[in-house]
Amino acid sequence: MAAKGLLKLGNALLLTNSAYIEHSANVFRPLLCYQQTRGKRRMKPRAKNEPCPWLVKKRAPAHFNFVTEENRAFLDEAARDHYKNLPSPLRDEPWQRNEWTINTRRTGVLGVKIGVIPQWKKDGTRFLCQLIQIVDNHVIRYSSPEEFQKSVGFLPGYSKDIGAVVVGALSDSPWNYSKAYHNLFTEAGVPPKRKLTRFFVTPDAAIQPGTPLSAMHFKVGDYVDCSAKTINHGFQGVMKRFGFAGGPSTHGNTKFHRRPGSLSTGKQRGMFKGTKMPGIMGGDWRITKGIKIWRINTKYNILYTSTGVPGPNHCYVRIYDTANFNRKEEMVKNCRRVSMPTFYPDDVEEELPEDIFHEDLFQMNDNTITFKDDDES
Template sequence: MASLLSSVRVGLRAGFSAQSRTFVSAAAQPATWTHNSLRTGVVARKKGMTAVWDEWGVRIPVTVLQIEQNQVIQVITEETHGYTALQIGSTDRSEKNVSKPVLGHFEKAGVAPKRRVVEFRVTPDAVLPVGTELVASHFVPGQFVDCSAPTMGKGFQGAMKRHGFGGQPASHGTSVTHRSLGSTGQRKDPGKVFKGKKMAGRMGGEQATVQSLKVMKVDKALNLIYVKGCVPGVDDQFIKVRDATLDVDQGDKIAPKDVLPLPFPTADPEAVKAMPRELVAKTGGADPYVMKE
């Protein structure tokens, strides 16, 4: 375990050094990451949940996300639309399943048709050329990300499951109304049910975001990122993943100070080739199994 951790730390130093965390474009000079920079996100596919263990043997539940054929399709600038953003496409699809107007949009960018297209706001210094491929090494083990996707659909559900109501008394005096939501209105005045009343109805299938999930591991060979905790959506769902925006326990928005700077605007392909296949986040701290005196 000690030799494995030492090799990982060597890979982190070699693969994510400040000199190699820039995307070198033939048309532009390498950009420098700052705390005001806003990088693009990616569109990943949720592959399920598993677990990893840190150096102390503590089990950490993680969600596995795979980045499939992410490419920049369009660059949106202040001059054309009034804001700066990148249009990212994920997962190639057959041309015969794409309408001609949409197919022309992909042909103009010189990329294969994609199953899912998402737009990410970026700062002007984080703009990438059209056709640039985004891989799992766009993220660094130890940083934090926000994951957005529609939640699992539950269909038509009652008030107890949908809103967490306690239900009626489970006694002999209650007759066939144990899971009833109870009264929904008043008497003759006003004689109606107010809008927004919590009642039975369709549950799930709504856009949700889980914020500040820690990236525990990155697998460059399979383009996998392992994030700590759960992510909304069913397996194989498209998930929008981007740098965290909320403050975290470490006192920084995106990552602890020992992880910064991030690959900017994205990982250098030559630096990715020199990295080990898997990079694991450092957990640090004291042995949790040692009793304190």
């Protein structure tokens, strides 16, 4: 009897649970991001190995590794001929070019950090410059504000009066990527790129797909914003993560040298929100605003900028016009105009110099000391 009673009770619990699940499925529960929660501790979500369902598969299967060298050379030659004869949108009628205003948002470029080099001003001040190389940038796609609102990457907080431009950097062999990834570049008529990113642009700065972007997209003296992923240090303690001094190393302090110390008071229940604790250090997107361009090398497409660009060396950096309104007003006062929507070599009649310097920057071929004859004095 007792067993039958437990069996009935289990069936009743099973029915109630199934009814609760059916009822909860019909209730609308909005999904909240960990950054949108209020009043709760913000915790980073665990990294998922599975990509989003709307992402295009990038890597191709490894069938090309079993091709002989002769066939590989033939396929490479056929690929070059294919991309030479590929219809490019630049052969059509060029798009209308508008004038730059203080509210204009142009596209940006993708660069690679390659190191730091010292520079000198004319007054003798020595400072460091960050070198960023713009490697083989092309515009892949432009989406108008109407098209951008219907795309998957559009969020409710975005402005409805702004479009998007996809920029790719560093062309690569077409055999390394899948057919679905190749279809992203058919509109631009360029080979597949290793890296893709998106920039918000206003309709007056719309740019045609297939347009190349170089370091001359900016001018010497402009201010830009740089964003990249910081150096990933993994899980670290409070001494390295926040610069804590650690515990004393005197007699009687065992295993307390790198501890954070007291975490809360006796009257408090639990810890304060935002207490500095051990955790993941680095690996997050950071933006440095108002970085000045001191020098441009047109031969190798290198920007000499102020230091402070996030990320390690050889990482990809997003570079675009600064969003600082004071810097934009400074450009307007100095009658500085940017190239709209980007720099075109046909607009310049003379050949560009190899290096373009800022007016306050000292050039190594300038004279530093002048001598006068005694008769002149």
